[in-house]
Amino acid sequence: MKKIGLFFGSDTGNTEEIAKKIQKLIGNDLVTLYDMYDAKKTDFEQFDKIILGLSTWHDGQLQSDWDSFFNDFQSISFTNKTVALFGLGDQFVYCDYFIDGVGILGEVVINNGGKIIGKWPTDGYEHTSSKAEKESGVFLGLAIDEDNQYELTEERINKWSVQIKKEFNL
Numbered sequence: 001m002k003k004i005g006l007f008f009g010s011d012t013g014n015t016e017e018i019a020k021k022i023q024k025l026i027g028n029d030l031v032t033l034y035d036m037y038d039a040k041k042t043d044f045e046q047f048d049k050i051i052l053g054l055s056t057w058h059d060g061q062l063q064s065d066w067d068s069f070f071n072d073f074q075s076i077s078f079t080n081k082t083v084a085l086f087g088l089g090d091q092f093v094y095c096d097y098f099i100d101g102v103g104i105l106g107e108v109v110i111n112n113g114g115k116i117i118g119k120w121p122t123d124g125y126e127h128t129s130s131k132a133e134k135e136s137g138v139f140l141g142l143a144i145d146e147d148n149q150y151e152l153t154e155e156r157i158n159k160w161s162v163q164i165k166k167e168f169n170l
């Protein structure tokens with residue numbers, strides 16, 4: 001079995017595209033992709049290394065497939081699991097809710113016993129507020145803004161992939 005489960009939800013395809021790139025950067029042989037459109041709770045239970053990816057919609061709401069799954073998600077035990085998160089958002093139009101979904105999922109992971117890796121500095125982003133910024137200056141996971149800073153995406157995912165590989169001890 002592959003070592004990492006990468007679970008993503010995407011409404012217009014941006015997060016899906018980034019998920020596939022991250023899978024390739026970490027190694028197709030190491031990462032299995034799951035679209036939250038049809039992922040199940042049992043899919044999470046097979047992995048102790050997990051990556052969660054999502055966009056945020058409608059003033060701080062979870063992407064629609066994550067939103068539908070959220071009750072099940074809250075019942076997953078993350079004890080002995082290491083989790084990295086990445087989020088897509090728009091830091092200008094939705095500056096008060098930038099990648100809030102990362103904060104919402106991350107909080108469940110922490111409350112349910114998981115260890116979070118892949119934290120990311122807020123330098124270079126111009127949001128006002130984010131549920132993903134639990135401690136000032138640090139996002140709980142990687143922030144990607146395809147709407148305003150697509151030219152920075154490749155560098156960000158390259159760097160983050162190296163970082164989480166190390167933090168996953170791979």
Ligand SMILES: Cc1cc2nc3c(=O)[nH]c(=O)nc-3n(C[C@H](O)[C@H](O)[C@H](O)COP(=O)(O)O)c2cc1C
Nearest residue numbers: 010011012013014015055058059060089090098099
């Ligand atoms: C109607 C609408 C609402 C949005 N709400 C938010 C939001 O609250 N916070 C945020 O960071 N981004 C928000 N966004 C930006 C999306 O998250 C962003 O475009 C993302 O790349 C979409 O990814 P997806 O195609 O994987 O769903 C919103 C976009 C739209 C069109």
